[in-house]
Amino acid sequence: xDAHNLKSLLEAVRSGAMSPDEAERQIRWPSPFExxxxxxxxxxxxxxxxxxxxxxxxxxxxxEHIEGILRVMKRQGEGCLVxxxxxxxxxxxxxxxxxxxxNPVGRTFRIRREGPEPEKLGVVRIVTAGTxxxxxxxxxxxxxxxxxxxxxxxxxxxxxxxxxxxxxxDELRGADVLVAVAGMEAALPSVLGGLTDCPIVGVPxxxxxxxxxxxxxxxxxxxxxxxxxxVTVNIDAGFNGGHVAALIARRAGLARLGRPPSAGIGLDPxxxxxxxxxxxxxxxxR
Numbered sequence: 001x002d003a004h005n006l007k008s009l010l011e012a013v014r015s016g017a018m019s020p021d022e023a024e025r026q027i028r029w030p031s032p033f034e035x036x037x038x039x040x041x042x043x044x045x046x047x048x049x050x051x052x053x054x055x056x057x058x059x060x061x062x063x064e065h066i067e068g069i070l071r072v073m074k075r076q077g078e079g080c081l082v083x084x085x086x087x088x089x090x091x092x093x094x095x096x097x098x099x100x101x102x103n104p105v106g107r108t109f110r111i112r113r114e115g116p117e118p119e120k121l122g123v124v125r126i127v128t129a130g131t132x133x134x135x136x137x138x139x140x141x142x143x144x145x146x147x148x149x150x151x152x153x154x155x156x157x158x159x160x161x162x163x164x165x166x167x168x169x170d171e172l173r174g175a176d177v178l179v180a181v182a183g184m185e186a187a188l189p190s191v192l193g194g195l196t197d198c199p200i201v202g203v204p205x206x207x208x209x210x211x212x213x214x215x216x217x218x219x220x221x222x223x224x225x226x227x228x229x230x231v232t233v234n235i236d237a238g239f240n241g242g243h244v245a246a247l248i249a250r251r252a253g254l255a256r257l258g259r260p261p262s263a264g265i266g267l268d269p270x271x272x273x274x275x276x277x278x279x280x281x282x283x284x285x286r
Contacts (some may be wrong), residue, residue: 018030038069051247052147055239058109059084063092070097079113081146083139083239106138106238110146120150122249124242125175127165127192129158129182134206137181139238140203140245144179147246159187172196176249179241183207186218199248202232203241203263224284241259 012018013119034042047053056069066082066089073080074097090102093109101110124144128137137153144151154172157165165188172178174212178196180189181203189202202220202225211217215235233240254260 005079034072035225035266036072037065039065040069042069042072047078051250052243053078053080055143055243056080056082057084058082058086058089058107061089063089066093066109067096079146080111081143082109083107085109103142105135106140106142107135108139108140108142118148120148121238122149122246122251122253122265123174123176124149124151124179124245124249125155125172125177126151126179126181126242126245127188128153128154129180129186129188130207131156132165133181133183133205136203136205136236136238136241137179140179140181140242143239143242144246144249145244147250149246149249157188158182158184159191162191165191169195175254177201177245179203179245181205181238181241182222183218184212186221189222189230190225190227190261193225193230194227198229199245200227200230201241201245201248202230203238204232204235206236214229 009018009023013020013023032044034044036042043054053073056066058066066085070080070082070093082093085102085107087104090104090107090109092103093100097109097111099111101112102108103110126137126141126144128134134155135282137155141151142152142155152171154168157168159165172192173196174198174200175201178192179201180192182188183205184207186202189200193200202222204215204222206212206218208215208217219232219235222230225232231244233244
């Protein structure tokens with residue numbers, strides 16, 4: 001553990017965000033990583049460095065390998081998120097971890113962190129152009145929710161019927177970040193960028209016909225957006241979109257609460273003590 005991580009732990013103990021026992025456990029932990037059999041090496045200090053624990057990419061992993069990884073992570077009291085879980089692996093994980101939460105549309109599996117739920121921090125709204133974009137959007141939603149953001153989904157409001165979007169703009173106002181998930185020509189992020197004053201994280205999807213080139217047309221459309229508040233992640237990368245949105249939203253939430261961005265590094269910055277932090281944030285935006 002370096003000096004920065006140690007200082008973060010001590011500040012967390014002083015503020016009451018972390019118990020002395022938990023700080024002692026993290027300081028005593030003998031290694032920043034741990035091998036799981038011959039198939040994985042878990043990064044235990046990811047939360048200390050980056051603010052969030054390691055996420056398991058489930059694609060091409062056996063159900064048994066995923067279970068083994070989660071058991072080690074769960075032993076350390078970490079919340080666990082698995083993305084791209086196929087149905088067979090999901091059934092295995094639900095039997096192994098009855099407390100887990102499976103999102104069959106988003107193909108995610110989540111085990112919540114031990115202890116009381118932290119106060120939600122930062123406001124993320126996820127918008128899809130069509131219903132076919134929902135698997136990617138749900139992956140983004142599961143990710144932002146795992147990082148304790150206030151998240152909601154507005155689905156099927158693409159430009160082919162743009163009046164649908166105009167009818168739901170009130171649901172997007174006050175968001176710290178919008179995640180725009182779209183296939184085809186992917187015009188939705190540009191439209192949202194011209195109607196709102198917050199960052200737009202564009203997530204292109206592989207939804208489209210032949211000349212769409214499995215998402216390449218959507219990717220290029222978002223990269224060429226004339227709206228200056230649009231940034232873009234990879235094709236079908238719902239996790240990346242939700243993760244980046246959560247990073248931005250949490251910093252915005254901390255700023256409204258008068259806390260430095262470093263308050264969110266390595267810990268949950270606002271314990272669930274009934275303080276209503278998310279309502280305070282919302283009121284400050286009205």
